[in-house]
Amino acid sequence: MYKHLFMRPILLILLTLWTSVVFSQTEYAYETFDDTRVVNGHSVETNLEGVLTFIISHRFGTLNLGAYEVWGLDNATMRMGLDYGLTNNLMIGIGRSTFEKTADGYLKYRLLAQSSGDRTVPVTITLLGTTALKTLKRFDGIDLSLQQKLSYTSQVLISRKFGPRFSAQLMPTYLHRNLVEDDEQNDILSLGFAGQYQLSKNWSLSMEYYATPGSALPDGSGASPEYSQSMALGVQIDTKGHVFQLHFGNSRGMIEKFFVAETDGKWQKGDIHFGFNITRDFTVKGRRVR
């Protein structure tokens, strides 16, 4: 009569397992970073299941533009995005940036969670795969194919929370661009570093740096401008349902291909962009277990 009843013991077993996890002596690190982004790039964090995040980001012009341009505030690029937690460890996201009219999407999976106690795992590892589609028309009128407009990034995000205040993250990164200028490389390997220092319960400092090899970045002698390594510093304010990230960096793009390989600003010249990310979470679905 109740052919579905075989599911019930399974659910109760899951409940029991959940209970045993809750009462076991293993403690998992949480909030290693305040948000799913550090500054431009991703952190190891993923949305909880059923949580939809609206993220709006701006990067303004450089500070060295002076008072007439209100130190860059008159020139803004913007990205709007939606992130969604399919499970507590798997999330997807899409976005559209005004910078080179680029659309992007990503898939992110937390493979391993830092824990201590009965089960000790020293780091959290999250895998990230992104795709970007540049839709800006070329100045010479050449119509590019879809393939030529695409670029891909794969990252292994490895982080450790060293205590309630400090977290650090390594980001080995592989970037592939289908179409590049003659003086650029299709494939780039880079290593990112990020950190967050918690000043108080709601306020924290963050930094992000991508050590892209100089040999992979054009020096300005060819068709491409001179590109630099990306570095950013910021402050984050975590409020109920919102995270505000305010930062300064030399990258204008908010998508991996731009800040890993196409950062055209130099800190020492004052090519520093003020920017912010604001996120808002919406619970759109219940969670399997809490």
Add this chain to the structure above:
Amino acid sequence: MKKHLTIFGSLLIFSIAMIPAGFQRSLDASTPIAALLFDLGEAKPEHFIEAPTTEAILRGEEIVKLGRTIAPNGSQSSYVSKYYTCTSCHNVVREDPDLTVVNQDARLEYAMTNNIPYLQGSTFWGMVNRETWYNDDYVLKYGDLVRKAEKSLKESVHLCATVCAQGRPLEDWEMKSVLAYFWSLQMQIGDLNLSDSEKKQLAGTTLTNEEKIALVKSRYLQKSPATFVNPPDNKKKGYPYEGDPKLGKGIYELGCQHCHRPEGESDVVFDNSSLTYKWLKKHIPDNSELSIYEIIRKGTYAEYGHKEYMPHYTLEKMSDRQLEHLRAFIEHPEDAN
């Protein structure tokens, strides 16, 4: 032969005459209180369910603990609430060592001894034995919103699902399942701490049925009293009690951290770090929900776009003295060890 039959018949009639009127149930610790009361002539309540099935009880348990279950048609039901399960605010086990009084200190000690969450809502254990729900100040404050729920467990479940949990109404089969589960958590004679003489009185003929009902009901509360209280006038000074950080630690772990845990009901995680304690301590005097006095005594409200909120603790669920215990722990967590 005729003589023997006469003697046997007389003994039978005598034995029947000796059976207490209207009472056929043998009393043991596992006798459900409701069954005893029904035998004594008590009317069955609206939420009574005749012989709930195991399937219904299991379904009800899953709805209460997981928020959804497998429907009788074999499909997965949707979550009753996106934000909470019933156990976010309610226990499913006994909470009070003495069922006849509201004693917050005894309940906290019982919770700490048995590792039971210390929550705002009343336990579902014995819920079917209550006669009113959403009592006292809930009625005074919310009026018509809770008036039906005060007199009806079904209406209370409905109100809890749709308003308190910001979810959807239960379907008929879900309501029956939840009630079936509640009936599996009903009080039994053994829970009442009856003395031997009281048991004899219940089993004997010296008391009328009405007196027996009164005796049984005198051993547990038929409602959870609810008194809404304000934060202290001067939050820097707090309530006029000295707090015990060890008891405060119990409240923090079994109460606050029940929801303010990683991946819990609340976005705000209360861990055991100095950052969290300092933040809580800093906001104690605030006239906002960031103050433990304000949030515990008033709670927060569901807002458009952010339905998650915190229900307040009534005086019966956390005394003023206990709030000072919590404050003492937040201010001096090192003294709790």
